[in-house]
Amino acid sequence: MSFDISELLANWDYQPGQVVARRFKGKDGTEKVQLRVDLGILQMNAEGRPDGKRPLGHESWFDFQQDRLRQHREDNDGDDEEFALDSEACAKLQQESIQYHHRYICYFQLEDFKAVERDCERNLQLFEFAAEFAETDELAWSLLQFAPQLLMIRTRARGTAALRKKRFTAAIKAIEEGIEELESFYRENEREDLLENSGEISSLRGWMSEVQQKKPLSELEKLQRALDEAIQVEDYEKAAQVRDQMKKLSASDK
Numbered sequence: 131m132s133f134d135i136s137e138l139l140a141n142w143d144y145q146p147g148q149v150v151a152r153r154f155k156g157k158d159g160t161e162k163v164q165l166r167v168d169l170g171i172l173q174m175n176a177e178g179r180p181d182g183k184r185p186l187g188h189e190s191w192f193d194f195q196q197d198r199l200r201q202h203r204e205d206n207d208g209d210d211e212e213f214a215l216d217s218e219a220c221a222k223l224q225q226e227s228i229q230y231h232h233r234y235i236c237y238f239q240l241e242d243f244k245a246v247e248r249d250c251e252r253n254l255q256l257f258e259f260a261a262e263f264a265e266t267d268e269l270a271w272s273l274l275q276f277a278p279q280l281l282m283i284r285t286r287a288r289g290t291a292a293l294r295k296k297r298f299t300a301a302i303k304a305i306e307e308g309i310e311e312l313e314s315f316y317r318e319n320e321r322e323d324l325l326e327n328s329g330e331i332s333s334l335r336g337w338m339s340e341v342q343q344k345k346p347l348s349e350l351e352k353l354q355r356a357l358d359e360a361i362q363v364e365d366y367e368k369a370a371q372v373r374d375q376m377k378k379l380s381a382s383d384k
Contacts, residue, residue, distance in 0.1 A: 135170065144168050151236035163236045172232055176245075180229040191222045192256045199263070213263055220269045223260060227253050227276060238287055241294075246287040250280050261319075274319060281311050282330035289337070298345035305338040349379055 143166075144150065150166040153176065161176035174180035179190045188194040195215065202213045215223070234249035257273050257280075264270035285308025292301035309331055316325035325331070347355065353376045360369040 139170065142166055142171070149235055149239040151239045153236075153240055153242075163233055163240075165232055165236050174229065174233050174236070176233075179226070180233050185222075191219075191226050192252075192259070195219060195223065195259070195263075210263075214265045215260060215263045215269065216265055217269060220260060220264055220272055223256055224273050227256055227273060231276065231280070234283060238283060238290075241290075243287040243291040247284060250284040250287070253280055254284075271319075277315055278312055278328060278330045281308060281315065282334060284308070285311070285334060286337070289341070293341070298341060301341055302338060302345070305334055305341065309334050309338075353379065 142150075142152075145166075146168070151163060153161065153163050156162045163174045163176050163180075165172040165174070175182045185191050186194055188197065199210060199213055203210055206212070230249045230253050234246045234253075237243075237245040237249065254277065257277050260273040261270045264273075285305060288304040288308070289301040292298075292304060312328060312331050312334070313325060316322060316328065353372055357369055357372040357376070360366070360372060
């Protein structure tokens with residue numbers, strides 16, 4: 131068996147600054163996702179933990195820690211006050227979350243937006259778990275620091291899915307909600323110092339502006355624009371006609 135993957139790399143170019151991913155069925159019959167990186171290829175399972183491992187018989191380290199918590203509560207009459215995640219546990223959870231990050235980035239490029247949301251939601255639950263049970267704030271932040279990028283990607287997945295269906299209003303609403311989620315995240319975690327310079331918020335605001343400009347005008351919006359133009363050139367007769375049209379349109383919508 132040859133370990134040289136030179137031919138595989140030669141037939142699949144790396145593109146700097148771009149996510150280059152593909153999806154296929156592996157020899158074992160399960161679906162795989164591959165990500166082309168500058169020095170090779172990352173291969174992940176399409177379902178479950180990306181590397182296919184089962185830590186201590188669990189689907190993931192996150193599942194293992196959740197089982198630990200359930201057992202702790204059973205042993206302590208529902209009390210979880212003494213339950214904690216030490217530095218080793220947080221390091222394993224962080225490494226695992228990065229695997230899911232790689233995968234949902236691939237899914238976004240492949241336009242499987244439901245899978246993006248699934249993996250993002252999974253990591254978000256992990257971050258919230260760590261925020262509650264990590265031994266120190268520093269350990270909690272070692273995972274929470276990835277939340278802004280996750281929230282941005284999830285927002286872009288929701289917005290792009292809506293845009294693919296020409297649902298501009300739904301896309302704008304998704305972006306607005308994503309910005310609100312990010313602002314709430316920084317405030318709730320007392321990171322207002324990062325809020326003002328958040329690249330994620332800036333990126334989403336810029337995208338929302340682009341979407342708003344591309345959104346087709348409704349009939350009422352078209353009439354409003356015509357009215358503004360008529361008033362600007364002092365064509366009051368036309369302005370009066372446009373107002374009448376607006377009144378009729380508004381009445382028909384009631």
